[in-house]
Amino acid sequence: MDLTLTAEERAFRAEVRAFLRANIPAETKRKVDLGLPLVKDDYVVWQKILYARGWIAPTWPKEHGGPGWSPIQRYLFDEELAAASSPRLITFGLKMLGPVLIEFGTEAQKARFLPRILASDDWWCQGYSEPGAGSDLAALTTRAVPDDDDYIVNGQKTWTTLAQYADWMFCLVRTSNEAKKQAGISFLLIDMTTPGVTVRPIRMLDGGVEINDVFLEDVRVPKENLVGAENDGWTVAKFLLTRERFGIAGVARSKVQMARVRDIAAKELKGGCPLIEDARFRERLAEVEIDLTALEMTELRLLSEEAAGRPPGPESSILKLKGTEVQQAITELLLDACGINGHALDPDLIDGLARTDGANLVPLVPEHAATVAGHYFNWRKASIYGGSNEVQRNIIAKAILGL
Amino acid sequence: MNFTFSEEQLLIRDAAERYFREAGGPEIRRRHQALIGGFCPETWAAFADMGWLALGIPEVFGGIGGGGVETAILMEAMGRGLSVQPYLATVGLAAWAVSHGAPPDLAAAVLPRVAAGELILSFAHLEPGMRHDLDRVACRAVADGGAFRLTGEKVLAPFGGQAVMTVVAARTAGAPGETQGLTLFLIDVDAPGLTLRDHATVDDLRAATLVLDDVPVPAERILGEVDDGHGLLSAAVDRGAALLAAEATGLMAALVDGTVGYLKQRRQFDRPLSAFQALQHRLTEMYLETELTRSLVYMAAVRIDGDDPQAAARAVAQAKAKTGQAGRLVGQEAVQLHGGMGVTDEMAVGHYFKRLTMIDQALGDRAHHLERLAAAPD
Numbered sequence: 001m002d003l004t005l006t007a008e009e010r011a012f013r014a015e016v017r018a019f020l021r022a023n024i025p026a027e028t029k030r031k032v033d034l035g036l037p038l039v040k041d042d043y044v045v046w047q048k049i050l051y052a053r054g055w056i057a058p059t060w061p062k063e064h065g066g067p068g069w070s071p072i073q074r075y076l077f078d079e080e081l082a083a084a085s086s087p088r089l090i091t092f093g094l095k096m097l098g099p100v101l102i103e104f105g106t107e108a109q110k111a112r113f114l115p116r117i118l119a120s121d122d123w124w125c126q127g128y129s130e131p132g133a134g135s136d137l138a139a140l141t142t143r144a145v146p147d148d149d150d151y152i153v154n155g156q157k158t159w160t161t162l163a164q165y166a167d168w169m170f171c172l173v174r175t176s177n178e179a180k181k182q183a184g185i186s187f188l189l190i191d192m193t194t195p196g197v198t199v200r201p202i203r204m205l206d207g208g209v210e211i212n213d214v215f216l217e218d219v220r221v222p223k224e225n226l227v228g229a230e231n232d233g234w235t236v237a238k239f240l241l242t243r244e245r246f247g248i249a250g251v252a253r254s255k256v257q258m259a260r261v262r263d264i265a266a267k268e269l270k271g272g273c274p275l276i277e278d279a280r281f282r283e284r285l286a287e288v289e290i291d292l293t294a295l296e297m298t299e300l301r302l303l304s305e306e307a308a309g310r311p312p313g314p315e316s317s318i319l320k321l322k323g324t325e326v327q328q329a330i331t332e333l334l335l336d337a338c339g340i341n342g343h344a345l346d347p348d349l350i351d352g353l354a355r356t357d358g359a360n361l362v363p364l365v366p367e368h369a370a371t372v373a374g375h376y377f378n379w380r381k382a383s384i385y386g387g388s389n390e391v392q393r394n395i396i397a398k399a400i401l402g403l
Numbered sequence: 404m405n406f407t408f409s410e411e412q413l414l415i416r417d418a419a420e421r422y423f424r425e426a427g428g429p430e431i432r433r434r435h436q437a438l439i440g441g442f443c444p445e446t447w448a449a450f451a452d453m454g455w456l457a458l459g460i461p462e463v464f465g466g467i468g469g470g471g472v473e474t475a476i477l478m479e480a481m482g483r484g485l486s487v488q489p490y491l492a493t494v495g496l497a498a499w500a501v502s503h504g505a506p507p508d509l510a511a512a513v514l515p516r517v518a519a520g521e522l523i524l525s526f527a528h529l530e531p532g533m534r535h536d537l538d539r540v541a542c543r544a545v546a547d548g549g550a551f552r553l554t555g556e557k558v559l560a561p562f563g564g565q566a567v568m569t570v571v572a573a574r575t576a577g578a579p580g581e582t583q584g585l586t587l588f589l590i591d592v593d594a595p596g597l598t599l600r601d602h603a604t605v606d607d608l609r610a611a612t613l614v615l616d617d618v619p620v621p622a623e624r625i626l627g628e629v630d631d632g633h634g635l636l637s638a639a640v641d642r643g644a645a646l647l648a649a650e651a652t653g654l655m656a657a658l659v660d661g662t663v664g665y666l667k668q669r670r671q672f673d674r675p676l677s678a679f680q681a682l683q684h685r686l687t688e689m690y691l692e693t694e695l696t697r698s699l700v701y702m703a704a705v706r707i708d709g710d711d712p713q714a715a716a717r718a719v720a721q722a723k724a725k726t727g728q729a730g731r732l733v734g735q736e737a738v739q740l741h742g743g744m745g746v747t748d749e750m751a752v753g754h755y756f757k758r759l760t761m762i763d764q765a766l767g768d769r770a771h772h773l774e775r776l777a778a779a780p781d
Contacts, residue, residue, distance in 0.1 A: 301407070318691055
């Protein structure tokens with residue numbers, strides 16, 4: 001057991017740090033630091049910079065364009081990304097579909113889609129949940145009926161994150177009602193420009209739009225877009241969900257957010273003194289930091305096991321569950337640190353207008369407090385998406401405790 | 404960076420787990436408690452044979468080296484096995500302080516006998532009203548030529564009645580509340596002027612109250628520097644706290660396993676209790692909290708051997724504070740999920756629960772360590 005970095009690991013970290021800090025676009029960094037909304041270009045421009053450096057897909061095998069990093073190097077890279085105020089890399093292509101295609105795709109599918117995922121030329125979204133299929137995902141009813149070389153797809157997907165930007169959607173569809181419900185599902189790739197695809201934005205608690213309904217009406221999808229065997233999509237879906245869970249702990253980002261809490265608490269006052277000097281507030285910080293450190297050390301245990309050739313199984317559910325709990329606890333700290341300053345709604349400040357049009361030169365709230373309430377409201381999603389935390393508990397109860 | 408056990412560490416873990424599967428658990432514990440002295444000399448000799456008492460002791464003094472991680476592995480296994488041996492007192496606290504503070508002649512006289520299982524040591528730093536604040540030591544040590552004479556009262560010295568010698572923290576200068584002026588001594592328990600009262604603890608271990616009345620201690624028995632013992636004392640106590648947290652992890656893991664087993668076997672409403680989701684999710688939380696605690700425990704075990712004392716103190720405080728919170732949760736839930744059986748003396752669960760509960764009270768409770776973390780500079 002050794003928690004110090006080797007000379008090679010330190011050199012790697014220094015190289016990554018220097019590159020990220022020198023190349024992150026200043027405006028993107030500012031938005032991330034203040035928790036302001038990002039637009040499509042913020043993501044794509046930055047991802048293309050990482051792509052050009054060969055670092056866009058740390059988890060991919062080298063022959064498909066991954067950098068060939070060890071689990072510890074991936075951990076260090078995540079740390080440095082967060083510390084450099086990188087936007088979250090959009091996971092749908094890079095962390096979800098990419099590994100799925102590498103595992104289950106045909107050669108033609110790999111050749112067609114993987115390079116465009118790496119280059120961020122295609123934006124992918126995930127068509128899993130439906131109005132009647134949330135935690136019980138296998139209850140999905142979107143139908144795909146064979147018709148010559150195509151499927152005709154009808155149904156509705158929902159909670160589809162950033163579908164408004166998407167060129168493509170990977171989608172679970174029902175191709176059979178014969179056997180038990182998991183056995184009749186297939187994994188299909190759908191071009192979002194196909195006639196019959198309609199995207200309807202859903203406004204969230206913070207006023208932003210990041211999730212959507214996707215309506216599918218007689219959508220014609222070529223059979224060559226089927227991944228894995230027909231009716232074997234559940235195997236693919238489960239593989240993808242375990243991938244989604246890994247890295248979802250968000251330890252690096254939570255560490256940066258904790259630093260933000262401290263910064264804000266140094267600016268906010270209580271009893272005429274900086275809040276950061278308040279003993280009770282400091283104990284709350286200490287408590288959240290304990291759980292964050294415990295999570296980080298648990299992730300390091302699992303990564304070290306992986307490096308020793310023992311990849312994690314259901315233990316990744318620990319990271320999803322406790323990771324999102326810690327993230328939510330930090331959003332509470334941010335909200336509480338800002339106190340009354342987080343109450344007023346200042347859309348101009350959030351949209352960045354206060355600086356440009358001159359009409360609203362005096363912001364209603366301090367810049368650091370503009371988004372904390374919205375962030376808190378928005379982040380309740382974390383314990384719901386990616387397999388709700390209750391589903392994670394079911395997995396742990398069954399797969400680890402044998403209940 | 405590598406946060407897995409080495410081959411040697413896995414061997415220690417496997418040997419310890421194997422040993423306590425045979426020689427651990429509440430039945431053995433009850434038998435050992437009933438022996439004179441409240442522990443089992445044959446078991447202690449077995450610990451010595453396996454090299455466990457030589458852990459952390461330098462090789463020149465008959466030890467086998469090794470450090471925090473190896474000792475934590477053993478303590479975790481002892482927790483699982485509900486061991487009542489004076490391991491923490493002798494090896495974790497006192498022998499460590501001797502290794503790091505004694506003049507070579509004293510170390511050479513004491514440590515080989517500890518490693519061989521011939522010498523049990525205690526650690527007497529607590530006093531009435533002191534709670535967890537090490538600078539509150541009031542016991543006086545007055546210079547008498549080159550020697551000292553100690554007067555004061557020490558409480559809860561672990562296995563003090565079974566020990567031959569004990570480390571004592573006393574004040575050679577300054578007043579309670581000051582870190583400066585503390586000195587550590589290694590004294591003989593049968594020294595003139597020392598009255599000892601051996602007693603049981605609520606978690607079925609042994610401890611002793613020591614009343615010192617002008618007890619003479621020669622200069623060769625000083626550990627570390629005169630007046631400057633606070634650093635050595637707090638490092639020893641931090642090491643002990645990390646090891647207690649390791650023991651707690653073993654206790655928690657045993658409670659999770661035991662409760663899983665009980666829920667599978669106990670039937671109500673024509674179903675095993677393990678089929679109820681409300682109970683499954685509570686067990687899941689117990690499991691998660693145990694794993695998170697274990698991660699912090701081994702971080703602390705690594706850091707206490709590192710070269711950054713601030714990082715070590717922080718890691719220990721985090722691990723021990725987490726142990727307090729998680730230990731309460733796991734202990735209380737284990738009793739609750741065992742139903743009426745959980746509050747009887749017959750079931751194993753209660754014995755684990757008691758030990759786990761009292762670990763939070765020892766060497767700094769959750770509130771104490773949180774306060775330390777909050778007070779540390781950013």
